[in-house]
Amino acid sequence: MFFSLDGKQVHGATGAVGFEGRSDPIVVLIHGAGMDRTVWSQQTRFLAHHGFRALAIDLPDHGKSEGPALESIADLSDWIAEISNHFGEKIHLVGHSMGALTALHAAGNHKDSISSVSLLGVGATMPVHPELQEAADANDVKAAQLITSWGHGTKHHLGNNPTPGLSMTGGTQALIESTARGVLGVDLLACSSYEEAVESAENIDCPILFLLGSEDKMTPRKAAQPLIDAISSEKTIVDFPSTGHMVMIEEPDLVRQKLLAHVTSS
Amino acid sequence: MVEPEFRRFDTRALHAGQYPDPSTGSRAVPIHQTTSYVFDSVDQAAGLYNLETSGHIYSRISNPTVAVLEERLASLEGGVGAVCTASGMAALHLAVATLLNTGDHIVASRNIYGGAFILMNHTLPRFGITTTFVDPRDPEEFAKAIRPETRLIFAETLGNPGIEVLDIGAVSDVAHAAGLPLCVDSTFSTPYLINPIEHGADIIMHSVTKFLGGHGVAIGGTIVDGGRFDWEASGKFPTLTEPYEGYHNITFTEEFGPAALSMRARAEGLKDFGACMSPANAFYLLQGVETLPLRMARHVENTQHVIELLDGHDAVEWIKHPSHPSHPDHDLAKRLYPKGTGAILSFGVKGGREAGKKFIESVKLASHLANVGDAKTLVIHPGSTTHQQMSIEDLENAGISEDLIRVSVGLEDPEDICGDLDKALRSSQR
Ligand SMILES: Cc1ncc(COP(=O)(O)O)c(C=O)c1O
Numbered sequence: 087m088f089f090s091l092d093g094k095q096v097h098g099a100t101g102a103v104g105f106e107g108r109s110d111p112i113v114v115l116i117h118g119a120g121m122d123r124t125v126w127s128q129q130t131r132f133l134a135h136h137g138f139r140a141l142a143i144d145l146p147d148h149g150k151s152e153g154p155a156l157e158s159i160a161d162l163s164d165w166i167a168e169i170s171n172h173f174g175e176k177i178h179l180v181g182h183s184m185g186a187l188t189a190l191h192a193a194g195n196h197k198d199s200i201s202s203v204s205l206l207g208v209g210a211t212m213p214v215h216p217e218l219q220e221a222a223d224a225n226d227v228k229a230a231q232l233i234t235s236w237g238h239g240t241k242h243h244l245g246n247n248p249t250p251g252l253s254m255t256g257g258t259q260a261l262i263e264s265t266a267r268g269v270l271g272v273d274l275l276a277c278s279s280y281e282e283a284v285e286s287a288e289n290i291d292c293p294i295l296f297l298l299g300s301e302d303k304m305t306p307r308k309a310a311q312p313l314i315d316a317i318s319s320e321k322t323i324v325d326f327p328s329t330g331h332m333v334m335i336e337e338p339d340l341v342r343q344k345l346l347a348h349v350t351s352s
Numbered sequence: 353m354v355e356p357e358f359r360r361f362d363t364r365a366l367h368a369g370q371y372p373d374p375s376t377g378s379r380a381v382p383i384h385q386t387t388s389y390v391f392d393s394v395d396q397a398a399g400l401y402n403l404e405t406s407g408h409i410y411s412r413i414s415n416p417t418v419a420v421l422e423e424r425l426a427s428l429e430g431g432v433g434a435v436c437t438a439s440g441m442a443a444l445h446l447a448v449a450t451l452l453n454t455g456d457h458i459v460a461s462r463n464i465y466g467g468a469f470i471l472m473n474h475t476l477p478r479f480g481i482t483t484t485f486v487d488p489r490d491p492e493e494f495a496k497a498i499r500p501e502t503r504l505i506f507a508e509t510l511g512n513p514g515i516e517v518l519d520i521g522a523v524s525d526v527a528h529a530a531g532l533p534l535c536v537d538s539t540f541s542t543p544y545l546i547n548p549i550e551h552g553a554d555i556i557m558h559s560v561t562k563f564l565g566g567h568g569v570a571i572g573g574t575i576v577d578g579g580r581f582d583w584e585a586s587g588k589f590p591t592l593t594e595p596y597e598g599y600h601n602i603t604f605t606e607e608f609g610p611a612a613l614s615m616r617a618r619a620e621g622l623k624d625f626g627a628c629m630s631p632a633n634a635f636y637l638l639q640g641v642e643t644l645p646l647r648m649a650r651h652v653e654n655t656q657h658v659i660e661l662l663d664g665h666d667a668v669e670w671i672k673h674p675s676h677p678s679h680p681d682h683d684l685a686k687r688l689y690p691k692g693t694g695a696i697l698s699f700g701v702k703g704g705r706e707a708g709k710k711f712i713e714s715v716k717l718a719s720h721l722a723n724v725g726d727a728k729t730l731v732i733h734p735g736s737t738t739h740q741q742m743s744i745e746d747l748e749n750a751g752i753s754e755d756l757i758r759v760s761v762g763l764e765d766p767e768d769i770c771g772d773l774d775k776a777l778r779s780s781q782r
Pocket residue numbers: 439440441442465467468508512537539540558559560561571572573724
């Protein structure tokens with residue numbers, strides 16, 4: 087689905103279920119750095135057929151959304167709040183990595199727009215390895231390889247994907263490689279320079295769900311703890327053993343179930 | 353310097369796609385000899401049928417044993433996914449049927465497996481899909497043959513039977529400039545010798561029957577989806593970029609991005625055409641893939657011994673193998689194939705057709721049969737077997753002369769292989 091925000095074309099996948107004539111609550115799924123809507127392919131269509139209008143968006147200059155890429159988590163979260171304004175209703179947010187920081191910031195700073203948040207692969211800070219930033223800035227394929235390598239738990243490096251025939255690491259790498267030139271570097275800088283995560287967490291008053299991989303090397307499990315501790319609203323924490331940063335790809339079934347339960351009860 | 357850490361090729365050949373079964377502890381990949389899978393609930397069943405959730409429904413569409421092989425091959429090729437099929441021919445058909453429609457056109461190398469040539473030259477035209485055949489050594493010829501209705505460029509990484517080495521990068525540049533994907537049949541090279549995706553190929557097809565399976569015990573095929581081709585930017589592939597009514601109007605690129613082709617090939621092609629791989633065959637083929645690196649290294653080594661024997665042999669007119677300096681692609685082969693160009697070679701016997709027949713009938717260790725990529729050494733005279741349906745002109749175009757003998761060098765002791773070939777060559781001259 088395409089729609090227009092601030093005069094720019096925005097694209098999102100809706101699980102092939104149109105929004106017309108539906109009043110179900112909207113769940114916006116926000117991808118991470120250098121990725122796009124398709125990281126949620128195992129969740130979007132499911133939510134769309136289970137009582138929600140699912141909208142896995144392409145952030146500006148990602149997937150099929152018009153650029154330029156936004157350069158800070160605050161800008162991204164303002165943009166997300168605009169989506170709520172566009173539809174004239176509160177929205178549920180699900181975010182991964184950079185998308186998780188975006189959802190967190192939006193929930194802390196645009197309270198009237200957000201019904202609930204679910205965060206995957208998140209930390210109170212997201213430092214980026216300087217060599218990764220450098221490779222991303224240089225549009226070097228090594229950046230995609232590093233993220234793919236760090237992004238999947240040891241077990242999931244070998245796969246055994248519940249989606250028959252698909253390679254988890256192969257999919258992640260091809261997706262990052264498809265990112266428009268320059269965009270991954272902008273994304274990573276937005277992540278590493280964001281310092282308001284704990285403050286945003288303290289402000290949150292909607293229900294929040296954490297889906298965390300115990301082998302996450304991009305945002306280690308312990309980096310999520312300061313956020314969890316700072317949150318005073320209703321919180322649910324689900325730890326995924328043997329799972330890395332790409333939780334929704336590595337454990338699609340459980341993530342689907344947990345997300346549905348969370349948005350349904352919020 | 354930080355480096356990405358992935359399991360290496362030989363490790364993935366053994367492990368990718370599988371870890372021990374959690375309920376039984378089985379270390380080997382179990383053969384899931386079942387047609388169908390019990391649903392948890394009506395909702396789960398509906399979700400599976402609707403591509404909302406992942407899992408198995410019916411073994412024509414997917415099967416856990418076959419899925420291990422698929423993921424393993426995708427991993428070894430560096431692709432986003434793979435779909436295994438009943439045979440290599442079924443894989444080629446699946447690629448074509450998933451991407452092309454009536455009225456569409458293929459540009460293909462003329463030096464391809466006889467069965468693939470027949471499919472494209474005689475059978476697909478019945479369904480309104482035509483092919484122009486070109487010299488695989490000339491990327492310009494591919495470019496010139498492209499028409500507005502062209503949808504696929506096809507060639508073998510190592511051609512058949514002249515072992516023409518495809519300049520994958522150059523031909524993929526031609527394809528991509530025209531908004532088209534390059535599909536390569538990498539059967540002769542296997543992912544051990546080359547990963548065509550790294551060189552620009554978009555779809556990799558294998559007859560898994562051959563070196564991947566490696567023991568001549570099961571027929572199977574696969575297409576591996578590179579996941580790098582931008583179907584939407586190309587705008588020529590409505591099966592991937594337009595809503596599909598067969599699945600509640602899903603648009604495969606929209607939902608699955610890089611894995612659009614794999615998903616559609618399974619959801620439509622396997623489901624509707626039904627040329628699926630059996631779980632037992634997947635198991636046999638997996639046993640082969642586990643030792644692919646060891647076997648291929650030995651196949652290549654033994655091939656060198658055979659080439660040394662044939663080189664300068666009194667009964668040999670010529671040799672075709674890219675590792676031989678007389679081969680036109682010798683330099684390209686060195687650049688693209690540091691580990692060697694495989695174990696299939698051809699040569700001409702002095703004395704033409706008659707001598708060729710005598711040779712074939714004199715081998716004692718090598719087997720005369722229509723296959724390649726077995727652990728055992730195989731020989732054949734294509735002019736009278738695999739390529740016999742082709743006209744003399746088509747044969748010449750495909751680089752097949754009447755004296756041509758093809759050898760698929762096996763894993764026997766090289767002295768025994770060479771001894772057998774030598775004796776048969778001598779007999780052929782009597
Ligand atoms: C290069 C090549 N491609 C495709 C095929 C067809 O594969 P299959 O026999 O598994 O259908 C063969 C062999 O028969 C082959 O040698």
